[in-house]
Amino acid sequence: MAVVTMTRYGDLPAVHITAADGAQATVSLFGAHLLSWKTADGKERLFVSSKTPLDGSKAIRGGVPVIFPQFNVRGPGLRHGFARVSTWRLSDSGGDGGRSFLEFSLAPEDLSPEHAQAWPHAFDLKLRFTLHGDALEMAYTVHNPGQQAFPFGVALHTYYDVGHLDATSISGLQHVQFLDHHNQTLEQDTPALHFTEKHDRMYQSTPGVTLNTAASTLRLEQQGFEQWVVWNPGAEDAAALTDLGQDEYLRFVCIEPARIYQQPLEAGATWTGKHTINA
Numbered sequence: 504m505a506v507v508t509m510t511r512y513g514d515l516p517a518v519h520i521t522a523a524d525g526a527q528a529t530v531s532l533f534g535a536h537l538l539s540w541k542t543a544d545g546k547e548r549l550f551v552s553s554k555t556p557l558d559g560s561k562a563i564r565g566g567v568p569v570i571f572p573q574f575n576v577r578g579p580g581l582r583h584g585f586a587r588v589s590t591w592r593l594s595d596s597g598g599d600g601g602r603s604f605l606e607f608s609l610a611p612e613d614l615s616p617e618h619a620q621a622w623p624h625a626f627d628l629k630l631r632f633t634l635h636g637d638a639l640e641m642a643y644t645v646h647n648p649g650q651q652a653f654p655f656g657v658a659l660h661t662y663y664d665v666g667h668l669d670a671t672s673i674s675g676l677q678h679v680q681f682l683d684h685h686n687q688t689l690e691q692d693t694p695a696l697h698f699t700e701k702h703d704r705m706y707q708s709t710p711g712v713t714l715n716t717a718a719s720t721l722r723l724e725q726q727g728f729e730q731w732v733v734w735n736p737g738a739e740d741a742a743a744l745t746d747l748g749q750d751e752y753l754r755f756v757c758i759e760p761a762r763i764y765q766q767p768l769e770a771g772a773t774w775t776g777k778h779t780i781n782a
């Protein structure tokens with residue numbers, strides 16, 4: 504049986520789940536933001552900045568920021584959208600021996616007046632986190648219950664705790680095209696991507712990539728999304744991030760299943776994306 508309890512993370516109300524095998528997750532209602540995922544061996548898999556605000560005044564730096572309805576500045580609204588700075592509802596939870604889950608929902612009535620006014624569309628977001636042995640599955644749906652289409656982009660902006668960047672690489676992207684931060688389209692020629700400088704890349708989607716660190720190997724899979732965004736700010740950009748501790752950029756990489764370009768969701772339609780991380 505899964506055990507679900509209400510807790511706090513910093514000043515934020517959060518939900519904690521412990522699966523029958525001892526795997527655990529903590530999700531704040533602010534952003535439906537996964538802040539901690541520990542496999543049954545007690546190992547923390549996610550990075551959260553020591554300097555992030557945890558009071559709802561700003562998006563959280565670390566964990567899994569949920570991006571909607573636009574990625575970064577690819578749209579007319581708030582950078583990376585309003586979902587990561589809105590308060591979601593816990594809409595379902597439970598589980599038996601094998602699978603334990605928390606499901607969160609966000610609809611227009613949950614938004615602040617400012618965000619509701621800036622995004623005057625009917626929508627229904629659901630995000631379900633399922634613990635399943637050494638795997639975490641995130642199932643994300645965007646539904647349009649309204650009469651008109653709306654444009655949207657999405658991402659699950661996952662920050663992995665890698666221990667140290669020096670011992671970190673990503674495999675599975677050889678011969679895959681990417682757009683770099685100079686807006687150049689290139690193709691990766693090496694079998695593994697290492698982190699020796701800033702990386703901000705949008706790779707064409709592949710079904711899976713592998714994150715290798717000194718302490719673990721994680722297999723990441725995505726369905727329904729269109730890219731993998733790979734981001735580490737490097738020393739210079741990191742120094743400008745006031746919500747990141749000194750040298751903490753050496754401790755994480757973001758690997759994000761994404762649909763970075765806004766595309767229309769027709770009236771009555773539902774988009775579904777799935778992201779699975781296997782430890």
Ligand SMILES: O=P(O)(O)OC[C@H]1O[C@H](O)[C@H](O)[C@@H](O)[C@@H]1O
Nearest residue numbers: 575582583703704732733734757
């Ligand atoms: O600082 P944030 O708004 O959370 O964005 C953090 C990062 O998100 C993505 O990975 C983008 O590709 C980066 O360009 C951006 O810097």
